[in-house]
Amino acid sequence: MHSPNLVDDNVQKIMALFPNCITESKDEHGNLKKAVDFDLLRQELSQSLVEGGQERYRLDWPGKRQAILEANSPIAKMLRPARDESVNFDNTENLFIEGDNLEALKLLQESYLGQVKMIYIDPPYNTGNDFIYEDDFSENTADFLERSEQVDEEGNRLVANTESNGRFHSDWMSMIYSRLKLARNLLSDDGVIFISIGPEEVKNLLGILGEVFGEYNKVSILTWEKGRKNDSTFFSESAEYMLVYAKNKEFLASQGKWRERKDGIDIILDTYQDLRKEHDSDHSKIEIEMRKYYSSLQEDDPLKKLSHFYRSDNRGLFFGADISSASTSIPDYEIIHPVTLKPVKKPSRGWGATEPVMLERIKSNEVLFGADETTIPLKKSYLFDVDSIVKTPVFYKDG
Numbered sequence: 001m002h003s004p005n006l007v008d009d010n011v012q013k014i015m016a017l018f019p020n021c022i023t024e025s026k027d028e029h030g031n032l033k034k035a036v037d038f039d040l041l042r043q044e045l046s047q048s049l050v051e052g053g054q055e056r057y058r059l060d061w062p063g064k065r066q067a068i069l070e071a072n073s074p075i076a077k078m079l080r081p082a083r084d085e086s087v088n089f090d091n092t093e094n095l096f097i098e099g100d101n102l103e104a105l106k107l108l109q110e111s112y113l114g115q116v117k118m119i120y121i122d123p124p125y126n127t128g129n130d131f132i133y134e135d136d137f138s139e140n141t142a143d144f145l146e147r148s149e150q151v152d153e154e155g156n157r158l159v160a161n162t163e164s165n166g167r168f169h170s171d172w173m174s175m176i177y178s179r180l181k182l183a184r185n186l187l188s189d190d191g192v193i194f195i196s197i198g199p200e201e202v203k204n205l206l207g208i209l210g211e212v213f214g215e216y217n218k219v220s221i222l223t224w225e226k227g228r229k230n231d232s233t234f235f236s237e238s239a240e241y242m243l244v245y246a247k248n249k250e251f252l253a254s255q256g257k258w259r260e261r262k263d264g265i266d267i268i269l270d271t272y273q274d275l276r277k278e279h280d281s282d283h284s285k286i287e288i289e290m291r292k293y294y295s296s297l298q299e300d301d302p303l304k305k306l307s308h309f310y311r312s313d314n315r316g317l318f319f320g321a322d323i324s325s326a327s328t329s330i331p332d333y334e335i336i337h338p339v340t341l342k343p344v345k346k347p348s349r350g351w352g353a354t355e356p357v358m359l360e361r362i363k364s365n366e367v368l369f370g371a372d373e374t375t376i377p378l379k380k381s382y383l384f385d386v387d388s389i390v391k392t393p394v395f396y397k398d399g
Contacts (some may be wrong), residue, residue, distance in 0.1 A: 019213060019214035019217075020044075020212050021036055021038075021041040023056050023057055040068070043065055043068050046069075047072075049065055049066070059204075059207040061170040063174040066174065067173075067174040071178035071182055074106070075103055078107065079097065101179060102178060105183060106182060109185055114186070116191055117188055117190070117191050118191065118194070119191070119193040119194070121195050122196045123179075123195065123197070124172070126169070126200045169201070173204050176201075176208060177208050180193075180208060187247035190248070190252045192246050193213075193244070193247075194242055194244055195209070195243045195245075197243060198240050199237065199239070199240075202241050202243070205243060209243060209245050213247070218249075219246050219249060219252075221241055221393060222241060222244065222394075222395070223394045224395060224397065225239055225396045225397075226239070257390075259390060259391070261387060261388045262386075262387055262388060262389060264303050265306070268306060268383070271290075271293055272286070275289050283312040290310040290312065290317070294306075294307035294310060311368075316382050317382065318368075318382045319381055320368045320378030320379070320381075321378060322347075322378070322379070323351065323376065323378055324348070324350065325352045332351075333355045333358075335377065337372060337373040338369060340372050342373040343373060344370075344374075344375070345376045361379070365380075
């Protein structure tokens, strides 16, 4: 028996606070293990740039340390209400902030820290034309006017981050990194962030999100096929992506599954509830009427696919599903018929649950027995258990 590994516990604690400071290193046996990037951790706890480097697995680019410093540095600004431009300012539950989004994110930290359920952002895709960054290299006025004739309010030159720029990816990564760090702070424990992105930066964005949120908090990568370009030389590059990350994926999963309700299922449930009221929960009559209802539907009606859900009990609509095992690993045992008190016929593959689980299902009236022991029982599969489907991460919508 070994005492607790306090170092591993401390690494886990640091990972919860600063997932970007966790990297991989090799132990004395050459095996990879989680380790703390102390250079990055010092940077997180510093008001100035921290120098130092060591070979390790990590995502890096010119300007990353400055992006961390920029995210953590305070600003002496405040939000000012624009009452003249607002509607019902004192009572509305909506807030629209106009200004630099990095500064806005910093100003929101105090009031909304850990309280935001969902964030959606649609950043520049860095196609070479959509991303503008500040370039404060010194130059005289004549050269400046000759080359750009574009300045911001402080007189800094604005330059499109085209592919000819040597920092094409680095500038974009620095821009998004500092903002994602602040966005993560705003999310609640069950919070989620959705980020639209094109193929130009999807790889780098995945790396940044894995560092800021932790790779273990990735929920999915949604792919949107928005049409087809027939003038493409090789493939039609018409897909865009949406990356989905959780603040705490394990906690989010404990709050329930994400499902999409099946089309038209509410029509069946409404019909069923009407029949229950009409027949005072006489389930034999309800079953007859439900079968008539399904028969009245057109053959191409999507609801026809649910016609096997016609049986009824106090819990709802159900059908008798296969109760047998999908493997041969379930132990053999006897099930007693509730009326004849004799062992029922067993499925050839054995029961689909262990004996304690099966007995609990029988106690809860979730097993459908035949007239006597000569019939294999069925498992009750209720409509409310399958009234929704898991969503696919690939979808088509014409642009």
